[in-house]
Amino acid sequence: MTMQPLFRALSAFLLLVSALPAAMAEGRQPGVSPWGPDDEIGRLNLMTDESRANVLSRILGGKSYDLSVEYYIGMPSWQAAGDPHYRIWMTHTPEGTVIDDPMNLGVTMNQHVSYTGAAVSMYTHMGTHIDALNHFGLDGKIWNGFAAKDYAGDRGWRVAGIENFPPIIARGVLIDVAASKGKRMLPDGYRISRSDIEEALRQQQIKLQTGDVVLLRTGRMQDYDNAKAYMRNPPGLSYHAAKFLVETAGAMIVGADNLSLEAFPSELESDYVPVHTYLLAEQGAPIIELVNLEELSSDQVYEFAFIGSPLKLRGADAAPLRPTAFPLR
Incomplete structure (x- = not known):
């Protein structure tokens, strides 16, 4: 075989691969836990007795911040897939x-x-809540290869339910993307990039550490009492920025003040919620949504002890969370 046909064949193959949806080209599949075949909590394993003691020892005292929202009839909620109102x-x-x-x-x-x-x-994903690792999967499997056909019953999942989550005690970091751009609120549909995150961290003079609870502020929480405005094409995290937060910065949990965390429409043709499937199924990183970050932003508190626990709803894919932030020394 001469070199010219080989180059032509290789070029044709590369062109075909480039035309594939990014998820297929990357060979995406549920992650295998480095914490063993029975692991159901993923990156929450990054919490240790030492890490908890360290963050608790640094609490400044004085003011604390309630990061949760109120539940009320007519509140913003995801209903496009037929899920119930509050x-x-x-x-x-x-x-x-x-x-x-x-x-x-x-x-x-x-x-x-x-x-x-x-x-x-109510739906389990209403108000300030945390997603369990069984919330989204790929090809019938969730984090650590647990298959729906083997573990998802009519009364919830037999594995990876939210009841397995321990109390979360970790360093929290607010990344105030809206404020870093001098905006009250990010525009509708705005996709937060890695450079947006890095610029906000530079302005805040904060560096991320492995095991952080990373919370992104879009400013959308200011519309929480107006469900129609709050739900309208919210800004959110991009797929590649999510990869940066976990793989480069070492985040344990990623959250935001919007309802979906990510922005729409999807960046990947093969996946309508790529940020969710990446974080939950591939990386074992829980997601927190509808976090009230307005008071932290107003007081410019960017580093804090994050303390919170979800309700122990057996087999559930999410649960309400009432987190509290305590500024650090």
Whole structure:
């Protein structure tokens, strides 16, 4: 075979590969855990007794920051795939208990002891929440190769459910992308790049460390009480910036103040949520969404102890989270 046909064949092959969706060209598949075949929490294994003690020992004291949002009827939520709205209803009211007397206590007792109770119904990915590693997968498998056909039952996953997540105690870092650009809020659909992140960190004089909880501020939280505005084509993290945060900077968790973390439409033809599948399925990095970063931004607190735990919903793919930030020395 002469060299010319070989070069032609090689050129044709490279052209074909370049035309493939990026995910296919990269051979994307669920990651295999370096923490062993039974690992269900991925990069949360980066937390150690030493790392927790270190960050707790550096807490400045004084002011703390609640990074969660309120739940209310009409709140922003993902409904495009048919998931339920948030609902709250009263199961007991003081007046109703007097009339119904559900525990046969009599009018006098029910008038004396007022009884109020409520129930809620909601999607697991509502309000400030953290995604478990079973939330998204690739080709029927999630992080560490667990297959849906083997482990996903009608009552949730038998592995990698949110109940396995330990309390999160780690160094948190705010990357205030909106402020670094001198903007109240990033534009609709804006895709945060690696250079955006590096520039914000340079302005903040902060360096990322392995095991950080990295939280990106787009400014979208300012529209939280206006669900239509909040949900409209939000800015978010790019695929390659997500790779930078985990593979180069060593992030343990990546989060943001928007609902989707990533921006749309997708950068990859083969995957409609490439940032989610990359972080959760390939890297075992949990995602936190709807984080309220406005007060941290206002006070220019960029480094803090991040402390929070999700509800232990057995087999669930996510759960509400109420994280608190404590500035560090």
